[in-house]
Each structure stands twice: as C-alpha cells, then as structure tokens.
Amino acid sequence: MMVFDLIIIGGGPAGYLAAERAGHEGLNTLLIEKRFLGGVCLNEGCIPSKALLYSAKIYDGAVNGEKYGVTVENALLNHEVVVRRKNKVVKKLVAGIKSKLKMNNVTLVEGAAEILGKSDEGFEVRAGENSYTGLRLLIASGSVPVIPAIPGVKEGIEKGYVLTNREILDLKEVPSSLVIVGGGVIGLEMASYFNSAGSKVTVVEMLDHIAGFTDREISEILMKNYQKKGIEFKLGAKVTEVREDAVIYESEGRAYSLPADKVLMSIGRRAASQGLGLEKIGVITERGSIKTDERCRTNVPEVYAAGDVNGVSMLAHTAYREAEVCINNILGRKDIMRYSAIPSVIYTNPEVACTGENEESAKQKGIDFEASKLSMMYSGRYAAENEGGDGICKVLIDKKHRTVIGVHMIGNYSSEIIYGACLMIESQMRVNDIKELVFPHPTVSEIIREAIFEF
Numbered sequence: 001m002m003v004f005d006l007i008i009i010g011g012g013p014a015g016y017l018a019a020e021r022a023g024h025e026g027l028n029t030l031l032i033e034k035r036f037l038g039g040v041c042l043n044e045g046c047i048p049s050k051a052l053l054y055s056a057k058i059y060d061g062a063v064n065g066e067k068y069g070v071t072v073e074n075a076l077l078n079h080e081v082v083v084r085r086k087n088k089v090v091k092k093l094v095a096g097i098k099s100k101l102k103m104n105n106v107t108l109v110e111g112a113a114e115i116l117g118k119s120d121e122g123f124e125v126r127a128g129e130n131s132y133t134g135l136r137l138l139i140a141s142g143s144v145p146v147i148p149a150i151p152g153v154k155e156g157i158e159k160g161y162v163l164t165n166r167e168i169l170d171l172k173e174v175p176s177s178l179v180i181v182g183g184g185v186i187g188l189e190m191a192s193y194f195n196s197a198g199s200k201v202t203v204v205e206m207l208d209h210i211a212g213f214t215d216r217e218i219s220e221i222l223m224k225n226y227q228k229k230g231i232e233f234k235l236g237a238k239v240t241e242v243r244e245d246a247v248i249y250e251s252e253g254r255a256y257s258l259p260a261d262k263v264l265m266s267i268g269r270r271a272a273s274q275g276l277g278l279e280k281i282g283v284i285t286e287r288g289s290i291k292t293d294e295r296c297r298t299n300v301p302e303v304y305a306a307g308d309v310n311g312v313s314m315l316a317h318t319a320y321r322e323a324e325v326c327i328n329n330i331l332g333r334k335d336i337m338r339y340s341a342i343p344s345v346i347y348t349n350p351e352v353a354c355t356g357e358n359e360e361s362a363k364q365k366g367i368d369f370e371a372s373k374l375s376m377m378y379s380g381r382y383a384a385e386n387e388g389g390d391g392i393c394k395v396l397i398d399k400k401h402r403t404v405i406g407v408h409m410i411g412n413y414s415s416e417i418i419y420g421a422c423l424m425i426e427s428q429m430r431v432n433d434i435k436e437l438v439f440p441h442p443t444v445s446e447i448i449r450e451a452i453f454e455f
C-alpha cells in the first residue's frame with residue numbers, strides 16, 4: 001500500500017497551489033477534487049465573473065464613448081458570446097493547472113473525499129471506491145453559498161428562478177429583471193454586469209449601506225455611480241418571501257413587492273466542512289469553519305486547513321498564501337500567516353480596492369491615526385481617462401510611527417495598484433521613505449504618492 005506524504009482535500013486555489021508547491025518540494029502528494037479542478041475561483045467565481053465584467057467594461061466604453069469623441073452606433077453586448085468566451089478562458093486556465101500538477105508529480109483523483117480515521121500508518125481517506133493513506137492532511141474544501149430559510153428560496157432554486165453564483169455565471173439569457181439579495185461583493189459585481197447586459201437590476205440589502213466593510217465614503221460613491229447607470233438599491237430591507245415572479249421585502253414596517261424574472265442570492269458564504277468526516281479525527285470547527293492557528297494548523301497534529309474553509313478571509317489570494325504557509329510548516333520551515341495587508345477588490349466599473357485598516361476599524365482598535373483624502377482627479381492619467389470621474393484615494397497612517405496602515409481607492413486601475421499599498425503596509429514603510437519613491441508618470445498610482453505628501 002502506498003502511503004502519501006500529504007493528502008489534500010479540495011482542488012481550489014488553496015488545494016491546487018498547495019499541491020503544486022508540495023510536489024515541487026518532493027512530497028509525494030495526492031489531491032482529491034469532487035467537482036472541478038480550480039474550485040470556485042476558476043469555475044464559478046473570480047475568473048468567470050471577471051471575464052463577464054471585462055465584456056461589460058468594453059460595452060460601457062462604447063456606449064459612453066461620445067464624451068471622448070468616439071461614437072459607436074448599435075453597440076451590442078451579446079451575452080451568449082460573452083459566456084462562451086468565459087468558458088474558453090476557464091477551460092484554458094484549468095488545463096494550465098492540470099499540467100502544472102502533472103509537472104510536479106501530483107497524483108490527482110476525482111471524487112468526494114471522506115476522512116475515515118487515523119491508523120498507525122496515517123490518515124485514511126476514502127474517495128469513490130478507493131481508500132488512501134497519508135502522513136498528513138490538508139483540508140481545502142472551500143465554501144458554499146449561504147441559502148437562507150426565507151419562504152420560497154429553496155423552491156426557487158429547485159425550479160431555477162432563484163440563482164447562486166454558480167447558475168448566474170452560466171445563464172443562457174439575460175433576465176429582463178434581476179433582483180439581487182445582498183449588496184456585498186458578489187451582488188455588486190453581478191449588478192454591474194447584468195445592468196450593462198440590459199437587465200433591470202435591483203439590489204436588496206439588509207444593512208443601511210452596500211459593500212460590507214468597505215470604507216463608507218467609498219461605498220457611497222460606488223452606489224451613486226451605480227444609481228446613475230440605473231441600478232436601484234433598497235437598503236435596510238428584509239426579504240420575507242420569494243415568489244416565481246416577485247421578491248417581497250419589508251422596510252420600515254411596510255411590505256413591498258419587486259417584480260423579478262430571476263433572483264440572485266448573494267448574502268455570504270460558509271465553510272464547506274460538512275460530510276468530510278472531520279469528527280472522525282476530532283478536528284475542531286467554530287460555526288462550521290475549521291479552527292486554525294497562525295501556521296494554518298488545526299488542533300489535530302499533522303492536519304492543516306487553508307482557504308475559505310477556515311472562514312478567516314474568503315479570498316483566493318488569501319487561500320494561496322495560506323496554502324504556502326501550510327506547505328512551509330509541513331517542510332519544517334516556520335512560516336506564519338499575516339492578515340493585516342490583504343487586499344480586497346471589487347471589480348466593478350469603477351473598481352474599488354482597499355487594504356489595511358479603514359477609519360472605522362482603526363478607531364475600534366484605538367489606533368492614533370491620521371487620514372489624507374484626495375480626489376483621483378489629482379492624477380493626470382485619471383483626469384485624462386475619466387470624464388466627470390468622482391474617484392478618491394484615502395491613505396491612513398499611524399501618527400506615532402508614521403507608517404502607512406491603510407489605503408482605500410475607488411477608480412479604475414485601483415485593482416492593479418493596490419499591491420503597492422500592501423507592500424508599504426507589510427514592510428512598515430514610513431511616510432518619509434515613500435516620499436522618496438519614484439512612481440511612473442502619468443499613472444493613477446501616483447495618487448498614493450500625492451496623498452502621502454499631505455502628511
């Protein structure tokens with residue numbers, strides 16, 4: 001019987017990257033995936049949504065071209081072609097991962113993995129008809145959408161008029177009206193695409209603001225941009241029922257009905273920890289998420305967890321880094337996970353990108369901070385490319401140490417710029433050091449340098 005050095009459950013960003021790294025380091029590695037290699041990110045998350053949003057961006061550019069001296073007659077977004085192209089992109093990337101796993105001698109098995117227990121030889125894991133033994137386990141089973149117990153939702157999913165991220169990214173036709181329950185990241189990205197594609201989009205959000213933990217001023221600017229495009233928002237609204245053609249919600253004690261051809265449920269995700277057999281080896285979970293320490297170890301020796309399943313930061317880039325932390329620790333190299341400068345991006349048009357503390361979180365932590373805020377129009381490139389743009393950049397510094405602790409931006413290219421801010425935070429760069437850096441001109445990135453000069 002072959003005993004693997006490492007068995008990885010789940011082939012999403014956490015699982016496939018861990019497998020690649022482990023294989024590269026010479027660990028005899030088995031990766032088990034029950035659905036599609038690439039996980040949510042590649043097949044029904046990050047990549048498909050970005051492919052759709054890019055088409056929307058091109059279309060928006062064509063439609064709004066006149067103020068830039070470009071007139072496009074009969075601009076058309078062909079949803080069928082957009083989805084076909086998305087599928088092509090996904091296929092190519094999945095094939096790339098498959099070949100990298102092969103290159104690194106990883107054994108790939110298709111099937112739903114279930115932990116059976118631990119014997120003297122190691123951990124026993126079943127997938128399909130076969131059982132496998134591994135000296136170590138890495139659980140990277142990801143997350144699934146939260147489906148609320150609102151009357152009509154379950155039935156709607158069965159009948160196909162209530163969608164999750166999985167179905168909406170594969171819709172054959174653009175719905176005439178789309179009601180999105182939850183104004184977080186998925187809701188906003190899908191609102192952006194389907195608005196451009198021609199749906200009448202309404203976002204129903206329970207809180208009094210959209211975009212969750214995003215800097216409040218930035219989420220307000222984003223909402224105004226959306227409203228200008230015709231997306232409607234119902235804030236402080238509680239959905240009480242979903243019917244085949246309508247969503248019923250309550251706000252300030254009154255009930256309202258919204259016509260809905262399709263309904264997207266995007267109210268958050270939860271760790272996919274059920275049915276794995278975690279209880280057989282005593283892995284502790286907290287509200288369904290696997291509890292891990294800073295080295296991504298669970299409470300059971302030689303059992304690690306990375307990615308969405310630990311519930312800490314449900315982002316693909318976090319999953320990548322956690323996977324590396326696991327493999328380094330397995331190899332005896334001490335490596336710890338730091339979450340203070342993880343970027344978060346909303347890939348709408350305009351883009352939002354943030355990292356580190358925002359004013360609210362800094363206040364809560366009692367950090368003595370100073371904030372500088374600039375209109376993006378101070379960037380020459382932004383002004384040249386964004387007629388009437390209302391983007392801003394906010395930089396927060398720790399007053400005592402004069403180090404950057406947070407950067408928040410709304411405006412296009414923010415997604416590509418934010419990593420520079422993460423570097424500043426991670427390396428605890430001081431304001432005066434940043435002032436000595438040379439940024440390329442003209443770029444939108446210069447706005448960070450300008451904002452820093454306010455201190």
Ligand code: FAD
Pocket residue numbers: 009010011012013014015032033034035036037038039040041042044045046047049111112113114140141142143165186272275276306307308309313314315316317318319347
């Ligand atoms: P997953 O990608 O969920 O992969 C887990 C894998 O484990 C799955 O393939 C699953 O089939 C498999 N699995 C589960 N149980 C078993 C089992 N018992 N046996 C075998 N296999 C199993 N993040 C970003 O950073 N940027 C974005 O732009 C972004 N966009 C997103 C858009 C959408 C619509 C969604 C839904 C998510 C988005 N995310 C984004 C989040 C990102 O997809 C996740 O953070 C990321 O996929 C987490 O990776 P993971 O490996 O932990 O889990």
Ligand code: NAI
Pocket residue numbers: 148181182183184185186187189204205206207210211212237238239265266267268269313314315344345346347
């Ligand atoms: P989310 O947590 O971002 O947003 C959920 C929203 O739904 C919140 O605003 C919440 O207040 C609201 N809500 C909760 N219950 C509700 C109810 N009953 N009625 C109305 N509103 C309700 O979750 P989302 O959008 O589902 O995304 C899940 C995760 O996927 C994100 O947290 C993120 O980690 C990841 N993701 C990341 C993306 C990116 O990085 N660009 C893109 C999409 C998803």
